[in-house]
Amino acid sequence: MAVVSGVERLGAYDLITALDRFGPADPRPGQFYMLAAAGEWGGGADERPYLPRAFSYARARAEDEGVALDFLLEAVGPGTERLSRLAPDEGLALVGPLGVGFRAPARGTRPLLVGGGIGAAPLLCWQETLAAADSASGDASAAVLLGFRTAAHAQAAALFAGQPEVVTDDGSVGRQALVTELLATELDRAPNATVYACGPPPMLEAVRALCSERDVPAQLAMESGMACGFGACFGCVVPTRNGYVRLCVDGPVMDAAELETALVAGAGH
Ligand SMILES: Cc1cc2nc3c(=O)[nH]c(=O)nc-3n(C[C@H](O)[C@H](O)[C@H](O)COP(=O)(O)OP(=O)(O)OC[C@H]3O[C@@H](n4cnc5c(N)ncnc54)[C@H](O)[C@@H]3O)c2cc1C
Numbered sequence: 001m002a003v004v005s006g007v008e009r010l011g012a013y014d015l016i017t018a019l020d021r022f023g024p025a026d027p028r029p030g031q032f033y034m035l036a037a038a039g040e041w042g043g044g045a046d047e048r049p050y051l052p053r054a055f056s057y058a059r060a061r062a063e064d065e066g067v068a069l070d071f072l073l074e075a076v077g078p079g080t081e082r083l084s085r086l087a088p089d090e091g092l093a094l095v096g097p098l099g100v101g102f103r104a105p106a107r108g109t110r111p112l113l114v115g116g117g118i119g120a121a122p123l124l125c126w127q128e129t130l131a132a133a134d135s136a137s138g139d140a141s142a143a144v145l146l147g148f149r150t151a152a153h154a155q156a157a158a159l160f161a162g163q164p165e166v167v168t169d170d171g172s173v174g175r176q177a178l179v180t181e182l183l184a185t186e187l188d189r190a191p192n193a194t195v196y197a198c199g200p201p202p203m204l205e206a207v208r209a210l211c212s213e214r215d216v217p218a219q220l221a222m223e224s225g226m227a228c229g230f231g232a233c234f235g236c237v238v239p240t241r242n243g244y245v246r247l248c249v250d251g252p253v254m255d256a257a258e259l260e261t262a263l264v265a266g267a268g269h
């Protein structure tokens with residue numbers, strides 16, 4: 001049981017900070033936690049939300065009393081709406097860190113981070129981790145490309161260090177374009193990249209296809225409906241070139257080369 005230590009409205013999203021006194025202080029970017037509010041979680045007329053919901057952690061800071069975890073969330077249904085109503089000092093039941101996160105860039109390539117909407121969340125801690133490694137090695141920091149629906153969603157871009165390139169569906173921030181257009185331009189300019197992407201399935205599929213055509217290595221942080229988060233329920237299986245895998249234990253970060261498609265039935269919103 002963690003304790004909520006901060007809540008902040010960030011345009012269309014909520015940034016929730018929880019202090020985890022018992023979990024490891026070093027989750028790896030791309031890993032996730034199963035979250036449930038301690039109170040008002042199921043048991044109502046329709047027993048929803050009931051099951052915990054999966055969230056990538058966006059940032060983690062070791063503190064004296066434990067690790068402070070930031071989660072960026074978008075309220076899309078009963079679970080996320082309850083979590084978006086959390087207040088400081090409330091309990092947050094969490095299980096994690098779970099799954100396999102991002103792996104180092106392929107030798108001789110520079111990392112290129114591509115986020116769509118709430119998919120920006122796991123890229124935040126990955127940018128921090130890459131920047132720490134870069135400052136040790138003297139390499140240039142990773143480029144960040146972000147696409148959002150509207151200016152309210154695009155406020156999440158302010159959480160990133162440096163100057164991420166931002167486009168929106170309605171043109172209210174940056175140009176009116178899809179983030180995959182930015183990716184194509186960036187790969188035309190400098191093809192020697194390892195792409196890290198997180199976002200809705202159609203965006204991930206466009207990233208996968210683009211990188212496959214150009215022989216660019218890519219890692220995709222994917223979603224599927226998760227009931228347990230640790231391999232027990234088989235609710236999260238996705239097809240790969242080598243058969244079905246449980247996304248919660250073999251992912252959520254998958255090598256794009258392992259996938260025929262990133263369009264997973266039942267995932268995304
Ligand atoms: C590994 C992982 C990491 C995630 N990280 C984040 C994050 O950092 N921030 C965030 O806001 N959300 C994240 N999600 C998605 C989040 O888990 C769903 O938004 C949440 O489960 C929705 O629950 P709900 O009760 O609010 O809505 P529901 O009523 O359960 O669903 C509302 C809508 O969202 C779709 N949906 C529900 N659950 C999922 C799911 N697990 N994956 C994809 N679509 C779903 C449904 O089809 C429906 O259209 C992540 C999901 C996974 C699997």
Ligand code: FES
Nearest residue numbers: 229231233234248
């Ligand atoms: S969520 Fe239960 S097996 Fe993956």
